[in-house]
Every structure is written in structure tokens, then in C-alpha cells.
Amino acid sequence: MSWNEAEILAARRKILKSAQDMLAGQLSYIEGARNIVTASTKARLDKRDVDLLPFVGIVSETDALPLW
Numbered sequence: 552m553s554w555n556e557a558e559i560l561a562a563r564r565k566i567l568k569s570a571q572d573m574l575a576g577q578l579s580y581i582e583g584a585r586n587i588v589t590a591s592t593k594a595r596l597d598k599r600d601v602d603l604l605p606f607v608g609i610v611s612e613t614d615a616l617p618l619w
Contacts (some may be wrong), residue, residue: 587606
């Protein structure tokens with residue numbers, strides 16, 4: 552796993568943008584959760600972070616559902 556600061560910041564910006572888009576109704580919660588969980592590894596976030604766990608749960612429970 553990289554400690555490249557630019558990569559970490561880009562992943563964190565993607566997380567922020569996904570959250571903002573979900574709140575604005577521009578991104579579905581399933582797709583947003585998938586974006587956040589995917590970016591969390593590159594963002595160097597702790598997998599057990601209580602703020603991240605709900606998104607992990609959404610992804611886990613909806614992984615068989617397609618995105619329209």
C-alpha cells in the first residue's frame with residue numbers, strides 16, 4: 552500500500568465528493584457507498600473506523616445489486 556501523499560489526498564477528495572453528491576441527490580447511496588469503500592483503502596483510512604462501517608455494511612448487503 553502506498554504512502555503517496557497525492558494519492559491519499561485524491562482518494563479523500565473522492566470520498567468527500569461522493570458524500571456531497573449523495574446528500575445532494577446526485578449519486579445513489581449504493582453507488583456512493585461503493586465509491587467511499589473503494590477509495591478508503593487508498594485514503595489510508597482504518598477499516599474499523601466507526602464513520603466508515605455503515606458504508607461497508609451497505610456495500611456488503613448490496614454487492615449483488617446492479618447500478619442503473
